[in-house]
Amino acid sequence: MKVTENLIISLYQKIINRAQMKPENFVAAFLVIFAAAIIFAIAAVWFVDPYIRYHRGFGLKEVYRQSEAMMPGVLRNFDFDTVLFGSSVCQNFDLDEINKILHCRSVKATTPGLESETLDKCLELVLKERKGEVKRCLIGADLFCFSRNISPRWKDYHYLYTDDIFIPEYFFSIDSAKAVGEVLESNIKPDKTARFRMMESKMFSNKPGIPYGKKYLEYGVTQLRENRSAMSDDCLTNFENHLYRHIRNNPDVQFDIFLPPYSIYFWCFQVELGELEKMLEYRRRFAEGLQNFPNAVLHDFNADFSICSNLENFKDVSHYSPAVNTEILKKIHSGAVKCDFAQFIRNNESIRSETQKHQAEFDRLRSGAVQPR
Amino acid sequence: MLCDFLSGVEFVLFCSYIFVLLFLPLTVAGYFLLNKIDNRAGRCWLLAASLYFYGYFNTAYLFLLLGSLVFNYFIGFLLYSHRKRWLMIFGIAVNLFLLGYCKYYDFFVENLNSLFGTDFVLKHLMLPLGISFFTFQQISYLSDVFHGELEERYSPLTYALFVTFFPQLVAGPIVLANEMMPQFAKKENSVPNFANLSCGIFVFALGLAKKMLLADNFAPIASALFAAKDPGFMDALSGTFACAMQVYFDFSGYSDMAIGIGLMFNIMLPVNFLSPYKATNIQEFWHTWHITLGRFLTSFIYFPLGGNRKGKIRTYVNLLITFFLSGLWHGASWCFVFWGTLHGVALCIHRIWSKELKLKMAVVPAFIITFLFSWLSQVFAWSRDMSHAFSIYAAFGDFSREKFSGYAELSSNTILLFVVGIILVFFFPSTDSFRRNFIPSKWNLLLAFALLAWSVLSFNKISPFIYFNF
Numbered sequence: 001m002k003v004t005e006n007l008i009i010s011l012y013q014k015i016i017n018r019a020q021m022k023p024e025n026f027v028a029a030f031l032v033i034f035a036a037a038i039i040f041a042i043a044a045v046w047f048v049d050p051y052i053r054y055h056r057g058f059g060l061k062e063v064y065r066q067s068e069a070m071m072p073g074v075l076r077n078f079d080f081d082t083v084l085f086g087s088s089v090c091q092n093f094d095l096d097e098i099n100k101i102l103h104c105r106s107v108k109a110t111t112p113g114l115e116s117e118t119l120d121k122c123l124e125l126v127l128k129e130r131k132g133e134v135k136r137c138l139i140g141a142d143l144f145c146f147s148r149n150i151s152p153r154w155k156d157y158h159y160l161y162t163d164d165i166f167i168p169e170y171f172f173s174i175d176s177a178k179a180v181g182e183v184l185e186s187n188i189k190p191d192k193t194a195r196f197r198m199m200e201s202k203m204f205s206n207k208p209g210i211p212y213g214k215k216y217l218e219y220g221v222t223q224l225r226e227n228r229s230a231m232s233d234d235c236l237t238n239f240e241n242h243l244y245r246h247i248r249n250n251p252d253v254q255f256d257i258f259l260p261p262y263s264i265y266f267w268c269f270q271v272e273l274g275e276l277e278k279m280l281e282y283r284r285r286f287a288e289g290l291q292n293f294p295n296a297v298l299h300d301f302n303a304d305f306s307i308c309s310n311l312e313n314f315k316d317v318s319h320y321s322p323a324v325n326t327e328i329l330k331k332i333h334s335g336a337v338k339c340d341f342a343q344f345i346r347n348n349e350s351i352r353s354e355t356q357k358h359q360a361e362f363d364r365l366r367s368g369a370v371q372p373r
Numbered sequence: 374m375l376c377d378f379l380s381g382v383e384f385v386l387f388c389s390y391i392f393v394l395l396f397l398p399l400t401v402a403g404y405f406l407l408n409k410i411d412n413r414a415g416r417c418w419l420l421a422a423s424l425y426f427y428g429y430f431n432t433a434y435l436f437l438l439l440g441s442l443v444f445n446y447f448i449g450f451l452l453y454s455h456r457k458r459w460l461m462i463f464g465i466a467v468n469l470f471l472l473g474y475c476k477y478y479d480f481f482v483e484n485l486n487s488l489f490g491t492d493f494v495l496k497h498l499m500l501p502l503g504i505s506f507f508t509f510q511q512i513s514y515l516s517d518v519f520h521g522e523l524e525e526r527y528s529p530l531t532y533a534l535f536v537t538f539f540p541q542l543v544a545g546p547i548v549l550a551n552e553m554m555p556q557f558a559k560k561e562n563s564v565p566n567f568a569n570l571s572c573g574i575f576v577f578a579l580g581l582a583k584k585m586l587l588a589d590n591f592a593p594i595a596s597a598l599f600a601a602k603d604p605g606f607m608d609a610l611s612g613t614f615a616c617a618m619q620v621y622f623d624f625s626g627y628s629d630m631a632i633g634i635g636l637m638f639n640i641m642l643p644v645n646f647l648s649p650y651k652a653t654n655i656q657e658f659w660h661t662w663h664i665t666l667g668r669f670l671t672s673f674i675y676f677p678l679g680g681n682r683k684g685k686i687r688t689y690v691n692l693l694i695t696f697f698l699s700g701l702w703h704g705a706s707w708c709f710v711f712w713g714t715l716h717g718v719a720l721c722i723h724r725i726w727s728k729e730l731k732l733k734m735a736v737v738p739a740f741i742i743t744f745l746f747s748w749l750s751q752v753f754a755w756s757r758d759m760s761h762a763f764s765i766y767a768a769f770g771d772f773s774r775e776k777f778s779g780y781a782e783l784s785s786n787t788i789l790l791f792v793v794g795i796i797l798v799f800f801f802p803s804t805d806s807f808r809r810n811f812i813p814s815k816w817n818l819l820l821a822f823a824l825l826a827w828s829v830l831s832f833n834k835i836s837p838f839i840y841f842n843f
Contacts, residue, residue, distance in 0.1 A: 001651050001740075005802040009810055019815035023567035026813035030574055033822050038394065168390035173833045 038172075045171045050179030051160055052077050053170060063186045064198035065179055067111035068118065069157040074203070075126040080107040081133060083126055085119055086140030088112040089260045092322045093329070096201040101329040104136060108203045115145045116235075117152040120242035121161050127250050136254045138332070139243070142318075143259070143282055146235040146242070212321035213312050220316035221265050221365045231275070231282050239289050247293045256332055257290060258299035259283070261307040261324065266317040267355040268362035276355065280348045287344040299337045301328060303347035305354050387630045388584055390832055393825075396426065400539075401570075401637050408563040415563055416530055419638070423539040427502070430543075434501040438537065441471065445511040446532050452518045453526055461519040465512050472508045476500055480705035503543035505702060507536050509669050514550040516673070527554045540634040544627055546645035546665040553640070562639035571813040573636030575821045579804050580629025582824040585831040587797070588622035590790050591615040598765070599755055609768035611783060611791075616755050617748040618794045621650060624663075629804045648803040650747065653739040654727070655719040658747055666702070670695050688724070693717040703754065708762060712753035719746060 021029070049055055052062060052073025064070070075083065082104035084093055091110045098106040109122045119139070126134055154161050159169040170176055186195060198205060247255050270276040283302065290296045307313055307327060313320045331337050339347060386392060400422040408415030428435035448464035479495045486493055514535070517523040527535075535553045536542075556562055598604055598612020628646040635642040649662035659667050675695045681688040693714060700713015726732050734742075749766075756762035783791075811817065 001799055004800040005806065008800070009802050009806055012807065013810055016816040016820065017810070017812040017814050021813045021815060021818070023571045023813045026571040026818055027567050027574070029818055030571070030822065033818075034825070037822075037826060168394070169833050172390065172829050174830045175833065177830060 041177075042171045044180050045176050048180045048183050049073075050176065050183045051157070051170070053160055053167065057183070060183060060187050061190075061196050062199040063183045064195045064204070065182065066157070067204045068153040069160055070199075070204075071109040071111060071118075071122055072125055072157075072160050074107050075109060075122060076129055078107045080105045080130075082106040082136040082138065083134060084108045084110065084138040084140070085114070085122060086110045086138075086260070087114040087142045087145055089142055089318055089320070090140035092202075092205045093325045094201050094205075094322070095203055097326060098138075098329060101326075101333050102136075106138075110140075110204050111153055113153060114142070115147070115152055116238040116242035118154040119145065120246075121154045123243075123246045125161065127246055127253065134253060136256065138256045138258065140260050141243075141257050141286070143231065143235070143279070143286065146238040146286075147231055210315060212315045214314075217263055217265065217311050217314040217316060218365055220314075221269075221362065222368070224269055224317065224366070226273075231278060235282060236285060239286055244289055244293070247290070247296050251295050253295060255293070255296040256299060257296060258328065258332060258337075259302040260318075261301040261304055261313075261320055261328070262318045263311060263314040263316075263320075264305070264309045264354060264358045265311070265314075265362050265365075267351055268359050269317060271355060271359060272363075272366065276352070280351065284345065284348060287339075287341055291341040297335075297338055298340075298344065299332055299335075300339050300344060300347050301331075301337055303350050303354075304331070304337050305350070309354060309358070387627070387634075388581060388828065388832060390829070393581075393829060393832075396422070397634065397637075404638060405563075405565045412560065412563050413530065416534060416557065420530065420533050420537060423534070423537040423542060426539040427537065427542055430502050431499070437471075437501050437504075438507065441468070441507065441511065442533055442536050445514060445536075446529055449515055449518045449532070452515065456519055456521075458519070461515050464515045468508045468512050468515075472504055474498075475504055477701075477705050506545050506547055507542065509547050510536060510550075512673065513547070513669065517550050523551050523554070525555075527558060531557045538635075538640065540631040540640075541642055544631075545663070546628065546631065546643050547669050548643060548665065549668075552643065556640050566639050568813070569636045569639050571817075572808060572811045573633045575633070575811055575817055576636060576804060576808050577630050577633030578821040578824040578828070579807065580626045580631075580633055581828040583622045583626030583629065583804075585626075585828040586824075587790075587794060588619050588626055589831070591619035591622065591794065594787065595619050595755070599757075599761075604765070604768040605771050606769060609765055609771075611787075613748065613752055613765065614791070616751055617650075618791075618798070620751065621798060622794070625804070632804075632808070644805050646803075647805060648798070650744055650798050651740070652743050652747075653734075653736055654743055655716065655723045655746065658743055659716070659720070662747075666699070670699055674698055685729070689721045692720050692724070696720065706758075708753045708756055708759060711759065712750055715750050715753070719750075 046054060047058060048060060049057065050063070050065065051069045053076075056062065056077050062070075082098070082102065084090060084098065084106060086093075086108075087110065090108075091112065093108060093110075095106050095108065098104065109126075111118070123137070126137075159167045190196070194207060198207075243257075267276060267279075270279050287298055287300075290298055301307065307320065307324055313324050315321070400419065403418045403422070404415045406415075407418045424435060424439075427438055444467065445464060448460065452460055452464075475498055478498060482493045482495055485491055514523070514532075531554050532550075534557045535548070535550055538548075538553070538557075541548055592615075594615035595612055595618075598608055598615070601608060601612075604612065625646050628644070632642050632644070643665055645664050647661040647664065649658050652658035652661055675691055678691040678694060679687055680691060683691075694717075696713045696717030697710060698713070699716070700710040703709045703713065726734075752765050753759075753762045756765060
């Protein structure tokens with residue numbers, strides 16, 4: 001080891017210590033280079049603004065990178081009067097379709113695994129910074145999002161959710177440097193159209209080509225392992241802190257809360273886990289909390305069996321095809337599955353009975369007695 | 374557990390934007406600019422900056438630091454004129470009481486409750502940052518004054534700077550009054566020395582890179598093991614090795630940064646870390662790992678107990694006591710105590726081997742044994758409790774799980790990280806060697822800039838220094 005140490009030191013003396021400078025020149029040059037690098041980093045990130053923190057691109061098209069990083073930027077800088085919030089089950093809505101059916105100008109704030117803390121941050125941001133502009137919030141309330149067990153998505157990019165003007169984490173990070181590079185590269189060589197589209201009408205959507213249908217759903221059933229996240233009474237606190245308070249504090253904004261359509265096998269799985277009654281009870285508590293808000297409308301697609309029991313609509317127990325999005329929008333617009341609290345309780349009963357009808361087939365799939373085709 | 378303090382505290386770190394981009398440049402610039410007007414103004418500026426640095430963590434503990442400072446200076450002042458042993462002992466006792474109360478109260482009460490079935494309430498005191506360091510420094514000051522090793526009386530300002538100088542305030546090195554105070558008082562040090570500034574920038578960049586690019590990349594691998602419920606052999610191997618690397622680069626990086634910053638102010642801090650994993654025996658290890666702590670414990674524990682002057686048995690007892698206390702200093706838990714005592718036992722064995730039996734071992738096996746011991750004994754320092762530590766050791770014997778259990782899967786980047794770590798740890802010279810051979814040059818400039826820039830771009834994920842909370 002001494003041999004290698006001495007060798008390295010002598011190499012260091014020969015190579016690195018060449019081109020000697022006066023110490024004061026070293027210090028001066030260092031300060032100049034460092035200051036120039038700081039200014040360059042700030043200028044590059046601010047001008048390109050890959051996460052749309054300050055503005056939409058100056059002649060540059062936005063490129064999709066990370067939805068949880070880009071949501072606050074979209075909510076600050078895009079032009080809209082309607083926002084769709086949701087998790088992966090809401091990712092594939094098309095903005096042009098939303099605008100056409102609901103007669104609005106919309107954006108999405110959807111990210112896989114959206115949990116209620118991030119939802120809260122986004123709601124806070126948009127309702128404060130776009131007060132008066134935002135008229136309607138569509139919220140795909142995936143109930144698991146309100147569980148405490150999911151780690152908050154926003155924390156990875158916490159600095160983009162603040163009001164701070166100067167954000168060192170944004171200006172001086174490897175992630176931002178990569179993001180700037182990707183935006184510039186994509187704009188110079190605009191053949192990567194998918195990533196542009198994911199910031200236009202297909203905002204935050206999955207890449208196309210994902211297959212849906214009964215055989216994929218059945219395969220998904222055989223692979224089920226555990227619940228996405230255990231529901232507990234903590235979620236009741238999250239209902240209030242991360243949703244109800246925004247509805248209460250913004251009486252001029254309409255909140256269309258829709259419980260997205262899970263496949264009927266989702267409920268069969270809850271029976272297998274012994275969690276069905278617990279889930280139905282949390283549904284009930286969720287609806288109970290909403291009933292007194294005049295500006296909140298609840299649409300219960302969990303009990304829309306024209307979608308849920310049609311197994312061709314799904315790729316797994318909870319993710320439905322884009323075609324279902326159109327149906328959801330039309331039904332939100334027409335109020336076809338809009339329900340008050342009394343109807344909601346009846347819907348719980350419907351879920352029980354519909355689940356019972358499909359339980360045997362589900363159990364056969366799970367036991368391997370029936371193989372997915 | 375070594376990582377227990379990782380939760381919940383925001384503070385100004387050397388590796389933070391605010392420190393590198395704002396605090397450090399302003400403090401250095403302000404110091405030298407104000408020194409042009411008046412020497413004292415510059416030093417006041419440095420003192421204010423150091424107190425601000427400390428107070429940024431928690432304002433309440435700033436008052437504790439100031440109180441400790443005033444008390445010790447006053448005792449020292451009295452000791453200059455009345456060299457009374459009882460006065461020195463009183464001063465040391467108050468310092469130790471403060472340290473003991475803040476750091477060991479809950480540990481003491483927990484053990485009392487479990488031994489005697491009592492139900493005393495724990496206070497869950499938040500440990501004031503760096504209390505061990507500034508307490509030990511001031512104890513050494515009182516001792517030096519009493520023993521006449523610090524004949525010159527320094528001003529309160531110089532004393533305050535000695536205690537609070539921010540590069541070493543929260544995580545060492547443990548500096549001695551007679552090595553620091555003359556440097557603060559020296560007029561030549563109040564003007565910018567560009568040779569020192571350039572070297573300081575270079576050494577700081579090296580230290581920051583070690584912390585951000587190496588230690589912080591080993592951290593997730595290490596943490597994954599200690600959070601795992603059922604690790605296998607490969608998890609234990611990679612996880613414990615990653616721990617050893619993380620501690621090494623964290624501590625080495627911090628020490629380099631402290632020295633680099635000190636140099637910028639023309640202050641030479643003592644070297645605290647000299648490639649300890651290259652040691653060929655445990656004694657050499659402790660002469661190169663946390664050198665100033667070893668120096669302090671030798672002077673204030675080992676020698677007062679009699680050192681090696683009271684017979685063989687007493688020598689071994691003294692060694693065990695010293696390292697028992699070293700373990701206790703590192704953390705208020707039986708795991709740390711056990712780890713420290715284990716090192717004491719190893720030192721006794723080394724002494725018997727080399728001095729009593731007068732045996733010698735070839736360099737390679739000696740190095741392997743020493744490194745294996747220092748590596749594997751660290752498991753106690755990282756574990757939640759003794760049973761957790763033993764479960765990690767048991768995982769080494771779990772060959773039935775020859776593949777990773779999923780907690781520490783080695784990607785190609787991770788393997789590269791391990792390779793780079795091994796090369797730097799075992800084959801590269803210490804940063805001190807580079808410092809001594811440093812000459813300002815174009816390539817050193819580019820290297821310093823590249824390391825600093827890459828490190829700053831990695832600041833996004835902040836993690837504290839391991840020795841921050843001792």
